[in-house]
Amino acid sequence: MFGLPIGHISVLLLIPVFGAALLVLVPHRQTQTLFSLATLASGLDFLWSVKIFALFDGATGEMQLVERAPWMPSFGIQYLVGIDGISLFLVLLTTLLVPVAILASWSVKERVKEYLIFMLLLETGMLGAFVALDLFLFYVFWEVMLVPMYFLIGVWGGTRRIYAALKFVVYTMTGSLLMLVAIIYLATRHAQVEQALTFDVLKLYDLRLPFDQQLWLFLAFALSFAIKVPLFPFHTWLPDAHVEAPTAGSVILAGVLLKLGTYGFLRFAIPLFPDAAMAAAPIIVALAVIGIIYGALVAMMQSDIKKLVAYSSVSHLGFVMLGLFALNLQGIQGSVYQMLNHGLSTGALFLLVGMIYDRRHTRLISEFGGLWKQLPIFSAMLMVITLSSIGLPGLNGFIGEFLILLGSFSARPLWTAAATTGVILGAIYMLWMYRRVIFGPLVNAANGKLSDLNLREIGLLVPIVFFVVLMGIYPTPFLHRMAPAVELTLKRIQSAVAAPVALNHRTGMIPTNHER
Amino acid sequence: MNVNFLPLLPAVQVLLTALIVLIRDLFISEREPRGYLAFISLLGIGLAVAESLALWGGQQGAFDDTLMLDNFALYFALIFLIAAALTILSSIQYLRLTAIHEGEFYALVLFATVGMMIMAAANDLLVFFLGLETMSIAVYVLTGMWRSSERATEAAMKYFFIGAFATGFLLYGIALIYGATGSTHLNVIADALVEQPSQWPAYLIGGGFLLLVGFAFKVGAVPFHFWVPDVYEGAPTPVTGFMAVAVKAAAFAAWARVLLHKLSALDSDWVFPLWLIAIGTMTLGNLLALTQSSVKRMLAYSSIAHAGYLLIAIVVGEEWGGLPLLFYVASYALMTVGAFAVLTSVADGDGPNENYASFAGLGFKRPFLGLAMSIFMLSLAGFPPLAGFVGKFYVFRGAVLSGYIGLAIVGVLNSLLSVVYYLRVIVAMYMEEGGVDGKSFRQAPYVYVAIALALVGTIYLGVLPASALDWSRIAFASLE
Numbered sequence: 004m005f006g007l008p009i010g011h012i013s014v015l016l017l018i019p020v021f022g023a024a025l026l027v028l029v030p031h032r033q034t035q036t037l038f039s040l041a042t043l044a045s046g047l048d049f050l051w052s053v054k055i056f057a058l059f060d061g062a063t064g065e066m067q068l069v070e071r072a073p074w075m076p077s078f079g080i081q082y083l084v085g086i087d088g089i090s091l092f093l094v095l096l097t098t099l100l101v102p103v104a105i106l107a108s109w110s111v112k113e114r115v116k117e118y119l120i121f122m123l124l125l126e127t128g129m130l131g132a133f134v135a136l137d138l139f140l141f142y143v144f145w146e147v148m149l150v151p152m153y154f155l156i157g158v159w160g161g162t163r164r165i166y167a168a169l170k171f172v173v174y175t176m177t178g179s180l181l182m183l184v185a186i187i188y189l190a191t192r193h194a195q196v197e198q199a200l201t202f203d204v205l206k207l208y209d210l211r212l213p214f215d216q217q218l219w220l221f222l223a224f225a226l227s228f229a230i231k232v233p234l235f236p237f238h239t240w241l242p243d244a245h246v247e248a249p250t251a252g253s254v255i256l257a258g259v260l261l262k263l264g265t266y267g268f269l270r271f272a273i274p275l276f277p278d279a280a281m282a283a284a285p286i287i288v289a290l291a292v293i294g295i296i297y298g299a300l301v302a303m304m305q306s307d308i309k310k311l312v313a314y315s316s317v318s319h320l321g322f323v324m325l326g327l328f329a330l331n332l333q334g335i336q337g338s339v340y341q342m343l344n345h346g347l348s349t350g351a352l353f354l355l356v357g358m359i360y361d362r363r364h365t366r367l368i369s370e371f372g373g374l375w376k377q378l379p380i381f382s383a384m385l386m387v388i389t390l391s392s393i394g395l396p397g398l399n400g401f402i403g404e405f406l407i408l409l410g411s412f413s414a415r416p417l418w419t420a421a422a423t424t425g426v427i428l429g430a431i432y433m434l435w436m437y438r439r440v441i442f443g444p445l446v447n448a449a450n451g452k453l454s455d456l457n458l459r460e461i462g463l464l465v466p467i468v469f470f471v472v473l474m475g476i477y478p479t480p481f482l483h484r485m486a487p488a489v490e491l492t493l494k495r496i497q498s499a500v501a502a503p504v505a506l507n508h509r510t511g512m513i514p515t516n517h518e519r
Numbered sequence: 520m521n522v523n524f525l526p527l528l529p530a531v532q533v534l535l536t537a538l539i540v541l542i543r544d545l546f547i548s549e550r551e552p553r554g555y556l557a558f559i560s561l562l563g564i565g566l567a568v569a570e571s572l573a574l575w576g577g578q579q580g581a582f583d584d585t586l587m588l589d590n591f592a593l594y595f596a597l598i599f600l601i602a603a604a605l606t607i608l609s610s611i612q613y614l615r616l617t618a619i620h621e622g623e624f625y626a627l628v629l630f631a632t633v634g635m636m637i638m639a640a641a642n643d644l645l646v647f648f649l650g651l652e653t654m655s656i657a658v659y660v661l662t663g664m665w666r667s668s669e670r671a672t673e674a675a676m677k678y679f680f681i682g683a684f685a686t687g688f689l690l691y692g693i694a695l696i697y698g699a700t701g702s703t704h705l706n707v708i709a710d711a712l713v714e715q716p717s718q719w720p721a722y723l724i725g726g727g728f729l730l731l732v733g734f735a736f737k738v739g740a741v742p743f744h745f746w747v748p749d750v751y752e753g754a755p756t757p758v759t760g761f762m763a764v765a766v767k768a769a770a771f772a773a774w775a776r777v778l779l780h781k782l783s784a785l786d787s788d789w790v791f792p793l794w795l796i797a798i799g800t801m802t803l804g805n806l807l808a809l810t811q812s813s814v815k816r817m818l819a820y821s822s823i824a825h826a827g828y829l830l831i832a833i834v835v836g837e838e839w840g841g842l843p844l845l846f847y848v849a850s851y852a853l854m855t856v857g858a859f860a861v862l863t864s865v866a867d868g869d870g871p872n873e874n875y876a877s878f879a880g881l882g883f884k885r886p887f888l889g890l891a892m893s894i895f896m897l898s899l900a901g902f903p904p905l906a907g908f909v910g911k912f913y914v915f916r917g918a919v920l921s922g923y924i925g926l927a928i929v930g931v932l933n934s935l936l937s938v939v940y941y942l943r944v945i946v947a948m949y950m951e952e953g954g955v956d957g958k959s960f961r962q963a964p965y966v967y968v969a970i971a972l973a974l975v976g977t978i979y980l981g982v983l984p985a986s987a988l989d990w991s992r993i994a995f996a997s998l999e
């Protein structure tokens with residue numbers, strides 16, 4: 004690229020960093036310039052990701068646009084990034100949601116400069132975690148993300164922001180630090196068995212460890228990802244973080260950060276330790292189903308709309324986990340699709356909640372009612388997103404949930420049946436919330452003075468609604484590009500499970516022959 | 520006898536600079552400014568750095584090889600020199616505010632540095648002891664130099680007594696080892712230890728343990744850490760930074776050469792107690808740091824915790840622990856000296872302003888100080904891509920490689936604990952209002968130079984650690 008030894012993905016990662024560096028130079032008071040620059044940088048990054056989408060070859064499941072550079076060569080650590088049909092769409096989701104979140108932050112009045120810098124750094128962190136193919140590099144991005152998010156919640160959040168921010172960091176780090184030990188151990192074992200020191204995940208896929216080692220490593224990885232997802236019972240940080248975070252923080256948190264957990268399972272935990280993943284699948288599926296139903300029930304009981312949306316995430320991400328651990332094509336494809344759906348619809352829900360909060364400075368359902376006449380555009384937008392969230396056929400949510408249930412049913416019919424009640428509960432709490440907020444007579448006089456969405460706000464929601472509809476009626480271009488990557492992942496898992504464990508437990512020095 | 524004086528060059532360079540500063544100081548009348556003494560000191564340090572870099576790669580012994588100037592000694596010499604330079608830069612304004620006598624202060628910092636350089640190069644227990652005492656006495660005085668501060672006087676007294684106590688352990692240990700092997704020369708001792716362990720007299724192992732206890736005192740390892748918080752809190756802040764970084768690094772340098780390398784035959788005897796000490800040091804250091812309300816005291820406990828992480832590298836042993844130990848010392852030095860420099864400029868040279876509350880709102884009032892402190896705190900907590908993370912990564916990697924997975928897990932869980940109190944500083948700086956703003960330091964450029972240098976180093980070692988890792992490996996490999 005540009006005569007420099009950097010490729011498309013590096014540019015993708017660097018654009019927000021350069022944007023942040025430019026923002027440093029702009030004086031504090033010029034908020035307009037700051038917002039414009041940040042929007043420009045993130046918008047440019049979105050366009051760049053569209054270019055990557057255009058370059059992407061949908062016919063293969065292998066990594067594409069791979070870039071490799073030595074970082075700490077004597078320790079096998081390299082800068083290794085690449086993209087496949089799974090990460091491609093998550094990258095697009097990220098680059099779409101960040102400019103939207105930045106545009107949604109115009110209500111932020113204080114310390115705008117720092118806010119926008121953290122937003123852009125967060126974008127690089129998230130994108131880096133999606134494209135990193137070296138475990139060390141992945142870990143770096145995974146942790147780097149925490150810092151800007153910590154500041155976004157802690158500085159610009161609600162009243163209990165400091166508590167929520169600390170809880171978010173401590174929960175996430177508990178998992179990730181154990182994962183760090185597991186990463187080191189995994190690379191060490193690889194070095195012993197294959198005589199090659201590397202953190203390259205594509206090479207580590209081929210390492211076949213005995214079951215008990217796999218299990219420990221899987222647990223360490225899974226804990227880290229399960230906290231991020233969040234899988235029941237590791238979800239308790241989520242309502243706090245969501246409720247206290249500023250609107251844009253919630254959008255990014257729900258839209259992208261949670262997906263890093265499920266992505267981590269799909270990219271790392273499952274294919275690296277397939278035997279352990281198979282063995283742990285029943286427990287994870289059980290937790291996922293509990294999460295689906297529990298999240299839905301708790302969401303139903305919430306009086307605060309934002310908390311309701313937060314708990315609905317626990318429920319929806321339960322579906323994603325259910326699909327992943329069906330370990331078949333439909334299930335995993337449905338999961339990846341549902342990750343995108345959840346990112347779009349929950350992101351939009353948080354935006355809408357933020358918009359109504361900016362007007363009324365409350366999020367209590369009981370304060371609203373009868374908004375349809377006062378805020379027709381808002382009501383229509385909320386309707387579309389609500390229907391997308393509950394999986395109405397014709398909108399995106401249906402495709403994802405259907406594929407997940409299809410895949411999961413062939414693997415575990417009973418659990419799937421239980422999970423299906425989650426779909427019904429989802430419809431109940433969302434529609435009930437909608438009825439109480441939008442329909443009925445306008446009883447609260449304070450709502451009589453509210454103004455409808457302005458052009459900027461409509462402009463934020465339009466791209467999301469566009470994708471919600473597009474992905475609902477024409478999923479083929481998405482599924483088509485995902486399929487080869489998902490198939491390749493499945494092939495890795497299956498061939499690994501089929502092959503005998505190639506090394507002895509104690510010695511670990513028996514050479515392996517990979518004649519696959 | 521043919522004596523090669525070349526290995527003494529960097530240390531003598533610093534010693535001469537100290538003498539020049541001390542003598543020049545005598546001829547400046549009370550009212551004249553003596554700030555330029557700092558720059559004479561810095562010049563001397565700069566020359567010593569250049570000489571150390573020029574000597575890098577060589578391996579020369581002096582005085583019958585009782586002093587070995589190998590890459591290991593040079594690596595640590597560079598750390599001591601950089602720490603001394605940053606300490607001097609961050610003390611210039613502080614000394615004016617507290618009316619500590621400048622000339623003697625700089626000279627003492629330089630004398631202490633000479634002692635440290637001798638400690639890192641010592642290949643004989645008596646030469647090591649010589650270096651240790653040169654360093655210790657200078658630092659005792661530095662601690663108590665702020666004569667109008669009661670805290671400082673108390674700290675100096677305490678430090679002196681505890682130091683004397685630790686010295687006693689070390690001397691007794693040296694005596695017993697001399698009794699068992701007939702020499703204080705480390706090469707001779709190492710040769711003697713090659714013999715059958717069953718033939719070792721019991722007091723040899725006893726001597727080894729006494730050395731261990733002496734070192735444990737010096738690095739502030741649990742349960743020999745009681746002096747650390749009080750002394751660190753009482754000493755003038757730049758001196759605290761110097762102690763936390765350079766004195767600790769010197770003790771670890773000697774520990775690495777004497778116990779980890781030359782007396783490694785005794786490994787099996789002390790690996791278990793060391794394992795316990797490492798876990799205790801990390802855990803207690805972090806737990807107590809959590810409960811502090813003073814940032815200075817928190818940093819004191821955090822320095823205990825970091826000694827614990829370094830002890831992991833010691834437990835792990837020469838093969839997998841050497842490189843991480845050296846790299847960690849370098850990264851720890853940069854981020855800690857930086858954190859103390861920020862504290863110096865925030866606290867206005869004044870005791871009560873060292874609390875978390877003094878940092879409230881600093882991030883927006885003084886963006887550079889806030890950013891720098893955030894990065895030092897995040898690095899100390901082990902966030903990538905900063906020096907502290909890379910250091911911890913290699914320490915834990917060493918532990919995993921040598922089979923101490925439990926130790927690595929205790930280590931990472933301790934890092935988690937430490938996140939809580941390091942982030943509290945950031946909470947205060949960015950999420951709370953009020954506090955002080957270090958008025959007196961607004962016009963003091965040098966402390967900012969020190970902070971900026973430490974900041975650049977902390978980020979550089981985190982983002983591009985490859986060359987520093989190579990240096991660490993080469994340095995540790997040069998021990999023969």
